Amino acid sequence: MKMRPYQEAAVAAVKESFNEHDLSLVVMATGLGKTVVFSHVIDKLVPQNKRVMVLAHREELLRQASDKIEKVTGEQPDMEMADYWADQPSLASFDPKRVIVSTVQTQVSGGDGLGRMARFNPEQFGLVVVDEAHHSVSKTYRRVLDHFRTNPDCKVLGVTATPDRTDEAALGQLFEDVPFDMDISDAIRDGWLVPIHARQVHVEGLDFSSVKTTAGDLNGADLDRIMNDESTLHKIAGPTIDIAGDRRTLMFSTTRAMAERLCEILNRHRTGCAEYVDGLTPRDKRRDMLRRYQDGDFQFLCNVGVATEGFDVPGIQVVTPKPTKSRSLYAQQIGRGTRPVDGLVDQWHTPEDRREAIASSSKPFMEIIDFTGVTGRHRLIHGPDVLGGRFDDDVIDVAKRMMEDSPDEAQDIEELLEAAQRRKEEEDQRSLAQQTERDRRSSVKAKVKYTTSREDALSFFSVTPSRARDWDRARPLSDKQLDVLRRQGVDVTQYSNSEMKQMLVKLFGRIRSDACSLKQSKVLQRADWYDDDVSFREASRRIDILSKNKWRKPHAV
Numbered sequence: 001m002k003m004r005p006y007q008e009a010a011v012a013a014v015k016e017s018f019n020e021h022d023l024s025l026v027v028m029a030t031g032l033g034k035t036v037v038f039s040h041v042i043d044k045l046v047p048q049n050k051r052v053m054v055l056a057h058r059e060e061l062l063r064q065a066s067d068k069i070e071k072v073t074g075e076q077p078d079m080e081m082a083d084y085w086a087d088q089p090s091l092a093s094f095d096p097k098r099v100i101v102s103t104v105q106t107q108v109s110g111g112d113g114l115g116r117m118a119r120f121n122p123e124q125f126g127l128v129v130v131d132e133a134h135h136s137v138s139k140t141y142r143r144v145l146d147h148f149r150t151n152p153d154c155k156v157l158g159v160t161a162t163p164d165r166t167d168e169a170a171l172g173q174l175f176e177d178v179p180f181d182m183d184i185s186d187a188i189r190d191g192w193l194v195p196i197h198a199r200q201v202h203v204e205g206l207d208f209s210s211v212k213t214t215a216g217d218l219n220g221a222d223l224d225r226i227m228n229d230e231s232t233l234h235k236i237a238g239p240t241i242d243i244a245g246d247r248r249t250l251m252f253s254t255t256r257a258m259a260e261r262l263c264e265i266l267n268r269h270r271t272g273c274a275e276y277v278d279g280l281t282p283r284d285k286r287r288d289m290l291r292r293y294q295d296g297d298f299q300f301l302c303n304v305g306v307a308t309e310g311f312d313v314p315g316i317q318v319v320t321p322k323p324t325k326s327r328s329l330y331a332q333q334i335g336r337g338t339r340p341v342d343g344l345v346d347q348w349h350t351p352e353d354r355r356e357a358i359a360s361s362s363k364p365f366m367e368i369i370d371f372t373g374v375t376g377r378h379r380l381i382h383g384p385d386v387l388g389g390r391f392d393d394d395v396i397d398v399a400k401r402m403m404e405d406s407p408d409e410a411q412d413i414e415e416l417l418e419a420a421q422r423r424k425e426e427e428d429q430r431s432l433a434q435q436t437e438r439d440r441r442s443s444v445k446a447k448v449k450y451t452t453s454r455e456d457a458l459s460f461f462s463v464t465p466s467r468a469r470d471w472d473r474a475r476p477l478s479d480k481q482l483d484v485l486r487r488q489g490v491d492v493t494q495y496s497n498s499e500m501k502q503m504l505v506k507l508f509g510r511i512r513s514d515a516c517s518l519k520q521s522k523v524l525q526r527a528d529w530y531d532d533d534v535s536f537r538e539a540s541r542r543i544d545i546l547s548k549n550k551w552r553k554p555h556a557v
Helices: 005-018 034-045 058-072 104-108 139-148 164-174 184-189 219-227 231-245 256-269 284-292 327-337 353-361 383-387 393-405 413-433 437-460 472-474 479-487 497-512 518-526 536-549
Strands: 023-028 049-058 078-080 099-103 124-130 156-158 177-182 195-208 247-252 275-276 302-306 318-320 366-374
Touching: 005 023, 005 034, 005 177, 005 497, 023 034, 034 058, 034 124, 034 156, 049 058, 049 104, 058 099, 058 124, 099 104, 104 139, 124 139, 156 164, 177 497, 184 256, 184 383, 195 231, 195 383, 195 393, 195 413, 219 231, 219 256, 231 247, 231 256, 231 318, 231 366, 247 327, 256 275, 256 302, 275 284, 302 472, 318 327, 327 366, 327 383, 383 393, 383 413, 393 413, 437 497, 437 518, 479 497, 518 536
Parallel strands: 023 156, 023 177, 049 099, 049 124, 078 099, 124 156, 195 366, 247 302, 247 318, 275 302, 318 366
Antiparallel strands: none
C-alpha cells in the first residue's frame, strides 16, 4: 500500500524518535490512515528476527489492523483473542507468526494473575503497537506494557486520533515523545478530509441542567431519561429528515431503547429508511447491516457505541452526535463523516487541487447537526472545540457564541473560527487603543518585529501554528532536533515545541524530495532568484554563481 506524503513523514518521524526514545506517540485525525502508518513502521523499522504485538480494545480494530498489516508486510498476523490462541501448534509443522494482534482484555485475562500475556516472552518482541492509544493510560494497558517493557529493547508506538485535552498530560507522562501530530484542521486544509459544516438545532424542552457529571461526562442514566422522552425524539427526527434530505446519515444514541425508538419514528416518516445497531446486536447481523448501510440500502443508521473507533464508511455526509462533555468522544463521532469520496484525493499532488476536487465531488462537505437545549452548568462540546486545535480557548468560545447567534443555520467551522479570531483581534486592538500612545507604539513595534521573523520560517515550511499540547509544554525537543533546525537557519528561541515539531515534519519531507533549505531560500530571495520548487542542488548551483558575481543575479537570468 503506497503511503501518502504525510504518512511517509510520520514513519520517518517515528524512526527519528526511536533513535532516542522507547515510547513514542503518533497523533493523526480520523480518516488519515493510522493503521497504514503503523503497518509500515512494522515493515520498515522492526528487525525480521523480532516479533510485534498490536493491542486494541475492540475486535473490529484488530481485524482492520490485521488486514492492513498483511497488505503492507505480506505477513498474515496471528490473533490472540477470546477463543483465538496464537502460537498454537497444529498437526502440521508449527510456524509462529511474527505479528500478533490481541485485545488488551485478552492479554490480562486468566486465573493465574498474570493473564495470557505471560504466554509471550518479551525478549522476542521488538515493538508493541497500541491502537487508539488515548485508552493506554488505564491500569489495564499499563499492566500489559509493563510486561513487554521488561525487555528494555522493546519499543512502544501509540497511535491515536482523539486525545482529549484532559488526556494530554496523562499521555505525556506515559509516552516520551510525540514525533508526529496532524489534527483534523491540518487535514482539512491539506485537502485530505472534507470541510465540516455545523448547525445547532434548539429543541424546545430539552434541558440538561439536572444531569449529573460522572467520570467527566454526562451521566448516562440521567441523559437517557431526558433524551428518551417521546416528544424529544420527535423533535430530533423531524429536523433530521428535513436537513439530511437524501444524504446518508449516522446518528448516535445514548441507549438501545433510544436508538430503537428513534428508528421507529424515522421509519414513520419514510418507510425502511432507518435501522439501529448496538453492542448486543449479533455479530453476523451487525456485519450484514453495516455492509447494507455502506451499499446505500438504507439512509439512517442509529447506533449505540458501535460506530465510533474503527468504523469506516466514506459515504456518510451527516452526523448527529449525542450530547457530551468529552472532546475525544465528540471527535470520534464526527470523524466518521470526514472522509472524502473513495479514490478522490490521492490522484492530486497539491492541497489546492485536493480541496478543489472535494468541492466538486458528490460530498463537498459533511454536516453536523447538534441538537441543543438548556445546558445549565455543563459545557457541552460542539464543532469549534474539535476543529479549534490552533486557536486559543477564548477564540473557540467566541466561535461558539457566534453559532448560538445564528441558530438553525449551517456554518463552515473553519470559516467561523477564522471570523472568531478576527473578532477577538478586533477586541484586543480596541483594548490596546485604550493604552497610552507611547505604550501602544512600543507594543505594536515589538509585535511586528516578532511576527516578521517568525513568519519567515513558518511560511517556508507551510506551518500553521497549532495550540500547544500539554505534552509539548512538558517535553522540549531533543538537542539533536534543535540542532537540525538551527542548521536550517531557524531561531529556535521564537517557537513553541509544537511549532518546531511541525517544522521538523515538513523538513524531513523536504529533505526526501531534495527541496532547498531555509538558509538557501533566504539567500536566493535576497537576490530575487528564488522559486518555490527549486531543488537543493539547483539552489546550491545558484548560490555558487551568486558568490562569484558579488551576490547579484546574472543579467542573463
